[in-house]
Amino acid sequence: MDDAIEIPEIALASTLNTTTAERPDALDGQSFASASQQRHPPADEGWRAWTFCACALTYETMIWGWNSTSGLFQQYYQTHTPFNKSSAATLSIIGQSSLALQYIELVFLVLVFQRYPEYAKLSMWISLGICVASLIAASFVSQVWALILLQGVAFGTSAGVLYGPVIVWLSEWFITKRGLAGGIIFAGSGIGGFVFPLVVGYLLDSVGFRWTLRAGALILVITCGVAIFGINPRIPPRMHSMPNHSDRAPWLPRDLSPLKSPLLYWTAGTTLVQALSYFPVSLFIPTYTASINSATLPTTIVLALFNVASVVCYALFGRLCDSYPYQYIILCSGVGSAFAAFFLWGFATSLALVFTFAIVFGGVSGGFSGVWLPAASAIGGTRNEITTLVFALLGAAKGIASIVGPVIAASLHNSHEQNSKTMYGGFGFRKVELFVGSMAVGTVMGALGLTFSRRKLKK
Structure with missing residues (x-):
């Protein structure tokens, strides 16, 4: 039909770190695509592209699968000491603040990682450490405000940074097959959303919330720690030497x-x-x-x-x-x-x-x-x-x-x-x-x- 969406043939996001001579405004689309294929791994095919897809699927499964258990933690905290004296509205802030931060900060992360792509990988490692530390720290607290700060705000903020490069680099690795790759990656939230509630529900009932949080931290550090090696940009970021950052991508697209x-x-x-x-x-x-x-x-x-x-x-x-x-x-x-x-x-x-x-x-x-x-x-x-x-x-x-x-x-x-x-x-x-x-x-x-x-x- 006329309203069906066509995926663009040129991934402009993949050109943010190239020289002026490599950009689409300096070459026609066919020449640019040919030059890009010679200098960098091919888009839409090859083991590197599908490794990125598989590792991004792992991220989606682990991070958003864990997020899907907020309702179970909500129910547990409402019915167990020392948190059951707090209102349902207060307890809901724990899981929902984590989700909200991951969604809202995505706009900021996209702009930052497009302008400073060389810091994306380091940010992923640091944020993974904060994710794990926040869950472990939350397992020792006995106050709702501490859970909101650790399991909610700290985990949500760091998990968003951990996941942000996936969104930025997806358009580099996949152009004509972007719909397929996106479908595979985003299916991870459903896989995790099915598995995690069963696992977390069993753990909450068996060992309580403290060891459930610690087990969640262990699972995240192992799976995401391995997957992080396969989540890389297709076009490696080049070094920027201009002190005024004039050679970097602008904070916002020039034409809004x-x-x-x-x-x-x-x-x-x-x-x-x-x-x-x-x-x-x-x-x-x-x-x-x-x-x-x-x-x-x-x-x-x-x-x-x-x-x-x-x-x-x-x-x-x-x-x-x-x-x-x-x-x-x-x-x-x-x-x-x-x-x-x-x-x-x-x-x-x-x-x-x-x-x-x-x-x-x-x-x-x-x-x-x-x-x-x-x-x-x-x-x-x-x-x-x-x-x-x-x-x-x-x-x-x-x-x-x-x-x-x-x-x-x-x-x-x-x-x-x-x-x-x-x-x-x-x-x-x-x-x-x-x-x-x-x-x-x-x-x-x-x-x-x-x-x-x-x-x-x-x-």
């Missing part, structure tokens, strides 16, 4: 006119509203499940189903965007999420219904991010530095919602009715379900606004 497009505002706004619907469920679905059955296994299973459904639909949505306008996919996501929230979750009084809701909502809502790359490509066109920046901006919008959404949901949850099994909106979650469903309806409105804007721009 694509960022003035109404498509960006509509997409970012819709992403924010959609995430306000998604994160309260991802955080509180274990708590809701525990209200029906307090055993550990159902809460871990529901979160695993929620996450694995997300990755399946993430890949599906990305593939559908190759054939249909991405705003249509957003529309389907919003409609499906609203139906799941208002009806499946509203009437869920058994584990079977909760599991069904987790699969449906986790899929249609969790897969929403699959439209980001097509949307960013529609805004940035062949300018990959703009596409990468737009992708990061959408992540920042989701990061803001990852803090705001759970806080609102926690304030709406009626803890006095947490043992009340009513026909609709049981266990004190009625207002939460209505909020989640309303934000899903807002996602539908955003999709309609995008459709109108795109048609207006074509006239």
